[in-house]
Amino acid sequence: MKRLAPLFLMVAMLSVISTPLLAVAAGAPAKPDDDRSPGVALAVTISTVTGIAISPLLGTGVYGAYQWSEAGTDAERAKLPWYAQMSFWLPALVVVGLCAAKDGLGTVLPPGFKKPLDMLEVVENKVSGLVAAGAVIPFVMGALSKLLTGGQTAMAGHGSAGHGLAMISFGMFDGSWLLNVLTVPVAIALFAVVWMASHAVNVLVLLSPWGAIDAALKVLRTALLVLVAVTALINPWVGAALSVLVIIIAYLIAGWAFRLTVFGSVFCWDFFTVRRLRFSPAENDNRVFAGANLPGVSPRTSGRLVLRSGGTLEFYYRPWLVLTERSAAVPGDKAQLAVGKGLFFSSISGDETGTLFLLAPRYHGHEDVVARAYLLGGGVKDAGLRRAWNVLKELFGGAAARTQVV
Numbered sequence: 001m002k003r004l005a006p007l008f009l010m011v012a013m014l015s016v017i018s019t020p021l022l023a024v025a026a027g028a029p030a031k032p033d034d035d036r037s038p039g040v041a042l043a044v045t046i047s048t049v050t051g052i053a054i055s056p057l058l059g060t061g062v063y064g065a066y067q068w069s070e071a072g073t074d075a076e077r078a079k080l081p082w083y084a085q086m087s088f089w090l091p092a093l094v095v096v097g098l099c100a101a102k103d104g105l106g107t108v109l110p111p112g113f114k115k116p117l118d119m120l121e122v123v124e125n126k127v128s129g130l131v132a133a134g135a136v137i138p139f140v141m142g143a144l145s146k147l148l149t150g151g152q153t154a155m156a157g158h159g160s161a162g163h164g165l166a167m168i169s170f171g172m173f174d175g176s177w178l179l180n181v182l183t184v185p186v187a188i189a190l191f192a193v194v195w196m197a198s199h200a201v202n203v204l205v206l207l208s209p210w211g212a213i214d215a216a217l218k219v220l221r222t223a224l225l226v227l228v229a230v231t232a233l234i235n236p237w238v239g240a241a242l243s244v245l246v247i248i249i250a251y252l253i254a255g256w257a258f259r260l261t262v263f264g265s266v267f268c269w270d271f272f273t274v275r276r277l278r279f280s281p282a283e284n285d286n287r288v289f290a291g292a293n294l295p296g297v298s299p300r301t302s303g304r305l306v307l308r309s310g311g312t313l314e315f316y317y318r319p320w321l322v323l324t325e326r327s328a329a330v331p332g333d334k335a336q337l338a339v340g341k342g343l344f345f346s347s348i349s350g351d352e353t354g355t356l357f358l359l360a361p362r363y364h365g366h367e368d369v370v371a372r373a374y375l376l377g378g379g380v381k382d383a384g385l386r387r388a389w390n391v392l393k394e395l396f397g398g399a400a401a402r403t404q405v406v
Contacts (some may be wrong), residue, residue, distance in 0.1 A: 043240035045144045047232035049137060049187050050243035053194035054225045056128035060136050061092035062229070081139045095124070103205075103215045115206065115344060118214070119268050122202045126265070129195045133188050141184045190247055197250035200257040203264035258320065259300040263289055263358070266302075267345065270361035279362040281369045290315065291347060291355035297328045305330075305348075305357060307374050315357075330356060338378025339367040347383060348376070 052059035060083050067084040071077040082088055102117050201221050205214040228246065232239025250257070266289075269275065290301040294315060297303075303317025313330035332353040339359075340347045346367050348357040363370060367380045 040236050041144055043236035044232060045140060045187075047228055047236065047239040047243045048140055049191055050194055050246055051225055051228045051232075052132050052136060052140075053129075053191045054198045054221060054228065054246070055096075056132040056136075056195065057092050057124065058096045058222070059225060060128070060132055061089045061096060063136075064089035065093070081136075083136055083139070099124075100218070103218050114214075116271075118202070118206045119271055122199075122206055122264050122268050123272070125199055125202050129199065133191050133195070137187050137191050138184050141187050145183065193254055194247055194250045196257040196261055197253055199264070200253075200260040203260040203267075206264060206267065255298065255320075259298060259302070262302055262321070263300045266360050271344070275360075275362040276364045276366065279366070281363060281366050281373060283373050286370065286373070287360075288315075288348070289358040289360070290317070291349065291357050293349075293354035294328060294356050295331060300358065305374065311375070313374060332356075333377075334375055335377030337374075337376045339371045339376060339380045340383025341367045341380055342383050348374075349383075350378070 048063060052063060064081075064084040067080055068077055068086060068089065071080060071084075077085075099121055102114065102121075105114075198221060201217050205217055208214050208217075224246070228239060228242055231242050285304050285306050287302065288305045290297040290299055290303065292299045297315065297317065301317050301319075302321065303315050306314050306316060308314055311334075313334055315328045315330060316325055317328075318325050332350050336352065337348055337350045337356070340349055340355075341364075344364070345361050346359045346363055347355050348359070348370070349355040359367075359370065370376075371379050
């Protein structure tokens with residue numbers, strides 16, 4: 001099954017891209033402006049939730065600006081939700097523009113100058129995701145519930161005329177609150193799955209050493225958001241179908257995205273709170289993240305590295321952080337392993353085994369303690385950007401210059 005997963009994901013991604021194109025080629029009719037049926041409202045809501053989840057700040061800002069522009073008078077705009085007020089959506093779009101400018105400049109700047117800004121964007125994406133899940137999504141679902149039950153609140157682009165459930169006489173009973181209770185948790189769950197997959201892009205940008213890769217990842221994510229929005233405007237059913245495909249793909253990669261989300265959260269927390277100044281590694285049983293070469297364990301899985309009494313190393317972890325604990329033996333001889341000291345975070349690796357574990361930024365400056373605690377024969381070595389910087393110093397003035405003098 002795992003071997004077929006990449007092929008399945010590729011087919012699904014091609015389907016995501018080709019669905020709106022096939023619909024246009026087949027002459028799928030555009031949604032009439034006066035189509036206020038419950039089905040169309042539900043389709044638009046699915047696309048709205050998916051679009052906001054792909055990029056919470058950009059999606060919420062654009063959605064709010066759209067509602068603001070659709071309101072004809074100042075009185076109508078005053079009744080709009082807080083995210084549809086200019087005081088929110090305009091600064092939100094400015095922040096999105098600044099992030100885009102940062103990614104554009106990042107293609108020509110060294111990674112060390114850009115990484116702190118990438119960390120700020122990871123935090124921003126988490127905060128905006130929480131705000132969207134806790135405030136914006138309930139507003140969207142509330143508007144849908146009132147529309148379906150005949151309330152007077154209309155969604156963007158839809159009126160409140162009596163259709164569907166509204167045709168049923170409820171007397172004085174307003175069933176929108178009950179529909180909210182049923183639909184809001186489902187919408188938040190779908191939002192969380194898609195957001196987590198999208199948030200993985202921010203963490204990948206944080207880990208990537210090349211600005212060009214960062215920009216490409218951001219462009220692809222923004223293109224997907226635009227694709228969802230445009231198809232929903234052209235035809236709500238095509239937009240909903242595209243959104244469902246996005247949700248399915250996000251569900252399939254949920255485990256990978258969850259591990260990246262956890263790693264990015266710990267990374268940013270340690271960096272911004274300067275955790276390394278208040279942290280000391282234990283003599284044994286330290287929390288680390290699995291690297292890409294630990295057999296049987298998915299990369300970036302959070303767990304504990306333990307030195308057994310017999311001298312072997314074992315990694316203990318819980319899938320999804322809460323399931324039954326498992327263990328994996330660390331391959332190779334620990335005498336051949338070393339702690340690679342990077343500019344922002346370090347790792348444990350060997351020449352034959354490759355990277356086995358990633359250390360959170362809290363371990364920065366404590367690499368020698370980790371090497372002694374686990375009896376790593378390779379000690380501490382420079383790695384990543386730090387190693388590249390030392391090579392440059394040797395080439396342009398360090399050891400190379402001293403050698404020439406001698």
